[in-house]
Amino acid sequence: xxxxxxxxxxxxxxxxxxxxxxxxxxxxxxxxxxxxxxxxxxxxxxxxxxxxxxxxxxxxxxxxxxxxxxxxxxxxxxxxxxxxxxxxxxxxxxxxxxxxxxxxxxxxxxxxxxxxxxxxxxxxxxxxxxxxxxxxxxxxxxxxxxxxxxxxxxxxxxxxxxxxxxxxxxxxxxxxxxxxxxxxxxxxxxxxxxxxxxxxxxxxxxxxxxxxxxxxxxxxxxxxxxxxxxxxxxxxxxxxxxxxxxxxxxxxxxxxxxxxxxxxxxxxxxxxxxxxxxxxxxxxxxxxxxxxxxxxxxxxxxxxxxxxxxxx
Amino acid sequence: xxxxxxxxxxxxxxxxxxxxxxxxxxxxxxxxxxxxxxxxxxxxxxxxxxxxxxxxxxxxxxxxxxxxxxxxxxxxxxxxxxxxxxxxxxxxxxxxxxxxxxxxxxxxxxxxxxxxxxxxxxxxxxxxxxxxxxxxxxxxxxxxxxxxxxxxxxxxxxxxxxxxxxxxxxxxxxxxxxxxxxxxxxxxxxxxxxxxxxxxxxxxxxxxxxxxxxxxxxxxxxxxxxxxxxxxxxxxxxxxxxxxxxxxxxxxxxxxxxxxxxxxxxxxxxxxxxxxxxxxxxxxxxxxxxxxxxxxxxxxxxxxxxxxxxxx
Numbered sequence: 301x302x303x304x305x306x307x308x309x310x311x312x313x314x315x316x317x318x319x320x321x322x323x324x325x326x327x328x329x330x331x332x333x334x335x336x337x338x339x340x341x342x343x344x345x346x347x348x349x350x351x352x353x354x355x356x357x358x359x360x361x362x363x364x365x366x367x368x369x370x371x372x373x374x375x376x377x378x379x380x381x382x383x384x385x386x387x388x389x390x391x392x393x394x395x396x397x398x399x400x401x402x403x404x405x406x407x408x409x410x411x412x413x414x415x416x417x418x419x420x421x422x423x424x425x426x427x428x429x430x431x432x433x434x435x436x437x438x439x440x441x442x443x444x445x446x447x448x449x450x451x452x453x454x455x456x457x458x459x460x461x462x463x464x465x466x467x468x469x470x471x472x473x474x475x476x477x478x479x480x481x482x483x484x485x486x487x488x489x490x491x492x493x494x495x496x497x498x499x500x501x502x503x504x505x506x507x508x509x510x511x512x513x514x515x516x517x518x519x520x521x522x523x524x525x526x527x528x529x530x531x532x533x534x535x536x537x538x539x540x541x542x543x544x545x546x547x548x549x550x551x552x553x554x555x556x557x558x559x560x561x562x563x564x565x566x567x568x569x570x571x572x573x574x575x576x577x578x579x580x581x582x583x584x585x586x587x588x589x590x591x592x593x594x595x596x597x598x599x600x601x602x603x604x605x606x607x608x609x610x611x612x
Numbered sequence: 613x614x615x616x617x618x619x620x621x622x623x624x625x626x627x628x629x630x631x632x633x634x635x636x637x638x639x640x641x642x643x644x645x646x647x648x649x650x651x652x653x654x655x656x657x658x659x660x661x662x663x664x665x666x667x668x669x670x671x672x673x674x675x676x677x678x679x680x681x682x683x684x685x686x687x688x689x690x691x692x693x694x695x696x697x698x699x700x701x702x703x704x705x706x707x708x709x710x711x712x713x714x715x716x717x718x719x720x721x722x723x724x725x726x727x728x729x730x731x732x733x734x735x736x737x738x739x740x741x742x743x744x745x746x747x748x749x750x751x752x753x754x755x756x757x758x759x760x761x762x763x764x765x766x767x768x769x770x771x772x773x774x775x776x777x778x779x780x781x782x783x784x785x786x787x788x789x790x791x792x793x794x795x796x797x798x799x800x801x802x803x804x805x806x807x808x809x810x811x812x813x814x815x816x817x818x819x820x821x822x823x824x825x826x827x828x829x830x831x832x833x834x835x836x837x838x839x840x841x842x843x844x845x846x847x848x849x850x851x852x853x854x855x856x857x858x859x860x861x862x863x864x865x866x867x868x869x870x871x872x873x874x875x876x877x878x879x880x881x882x883x884x885x886x887x888x889x890x891x892x893x894x895x896x897x898x899x900x901x902x903x904x905x906x907x908x909x910x911x912x913x914x915x916x917x918x919x920x921x922x923x924x
Contacts, residue, residue: 319763321766323766324758389720406700411698411700412695412766414727415691415695415762416757416758416762418727418731419730419757419762426749426753427750437734446629446631446639446728446732447630458635
């Protein structure tokens with residue numbers, strides 16, 4: 301499914317689920333245009349891999365289970381960005397190249413739009429007609445609630461994340477990883493052919509992806525020549541350089557093996573598209589990044605593992 | 613079900629659904645001890661009225677559908693209080709006689725605990741084993757989402773509420789009423805004998821209760837000798853005195869008739885317990901309240917209608 305089609309579905313649901321009131325503009329602003337749309341992309345590509353027939357039927361049906369799940373995941377992602385950007389959280393003025401929601405509309409508008417998006421994400425799931433929809437919702441609420449994504453935010457904001465390397469990985473698993481797991485595992489729950497794919501392996505695949513997604517993002521941050529104080533104090537590549545380097549290589553390696561084994565062709569394409577953008581940055585700014593790492597670590601093995609993924 | 617038993621169920625679920633981490637204290641602080649516990653009380657009394665047998669079985673089962681719904685409703689109520697109290701919203705330093713959550717623990721802790729409680733409320737509903745649980749969740753998310761409770765908060769904070777009397781009633785219906793409707797109508801959905809009670813009448817009953825609950829609360833606020841500027845500028849008894857007075861009498865009257873017709877004995881007792889506390893305030897401070905209304909309106913008819921409810 302193309303980003304434009306994913307965005308059109310998001311628009312369709314916002315139209316349906318929001319009141320006819322100027323405030324609805326805040327939700328549109330915070331959600332559209334979408335960012336990478338990586339998470340809804342994963343929902344679709346998992347379906348395409350597991351059941352091509354169901355995928356083709358779902359493509360033209362905005363109310364299909366997967367259209368609803370993909371949108372719920374993206375709305376939930378948007379809410380976390382809105383709340384994370386607020387002054388009492390990360391205090392970020394910009395998001396996706398424009399003023400963050402509270403900067404553009406005000407704080408209570410941002411807070412309520414975030415709350416609204418949480419409710420909308422569940423509302424969409426309640427409309428899914430599928431025998432496993434309750435199971436999906438139960439998983440969704442566990443993964444993204446106080447023991448899941450929100451606990452990751454707590455570890456980050458309480459600065460527990462930076463107290464040990466294990467805490468960093470746990471934070472990445474929860475804060476970034478859980479939503480990616482919901483996209484992948486959740487999508488598989490809604491296909492008729494789930495039995496074909498071993499649940500434990502899909503769980504591990506999605507967990508590793510979540511963690512390496514964030515570790516590569518942290519690495520990518522080092523392509524800026526100048527880092528501010530906050531960036532210097534939380535980036536695991538700077539505070540736990542050796543462990544982070546080793547973990548990233550190990551993670552990428554295991555992930556490549558698992559990806560090969562699972563043969564999720566379209567899902568791998570979605571992931572590869574993300575890798576390609578990262579790789580552009582890594583190769584162009586390899587020197588800057590390695591300087592931040594005091595030339596102690598060679599980026600080449602990371603780049604090679606990412607490149608070898610595209611050949612899977 | 614007694615307030616202590618309701619609180620014990622809340623404790624039980626917090627224990628189950630929160631991580632073992634100091635942050636869980638924030639959730640406990642925001643939720644316990646409970647306030648009036650009016651909403652979970654309604655969930656239980658509706659069950660008691662509609663199916664005594666199911667009620668008695670549920671009393672000893674913390675995992676019964678109604679125990680989960682009652683807790684979900686109270687957790688959702690708690691989240692609205694946490695977020696409403698924040699500086700960017702109503703900026704209230706005190707709640708239930710103690711510092712509000714953000715005052716006691718900090719703003720990001722309050723924001724995340726609120727987000728967490730939304731997720732927990734849905735998580736509890738996903739665990740309800742009942743043929744209508746999906747329908748319940750769909751109703752829950754509609755009633756409390758961007759078209760429901762959250763739209764009420766928007767009308768309040770954008771000061772649209774005070775622009776007309778109609779807007780005031782609409783705000784009360786959404787911001788205060790929807791959660792009361794979820795408690796009453798939601799509870800009825802989970803009983804086996806729902807057919808016995810006409811849905812439309814139960815809907816109207818819960819809607820009127822939500823509106824008069826808030827109008828009486830607004831009236832009760834006038835028992836303070838000194839009102840601050842904000843209170844003076846938003847209380848409908850001061851800005852739309854005649855319409856508010858007439859609406860309250862009309863609403864109470866219709867509500868009494870409907871309560872008589874529906875014969876919800878235990879639900880009426882729950883409501884009456886709330887009325888009695890209000891009445892104490894109204895009779896003791898009748899003079900202060902009438903002074904705020906410039907002696908133009910006689911409280912006696914309101915008091916009489918509330919008293920006559922206890923005889924239903």
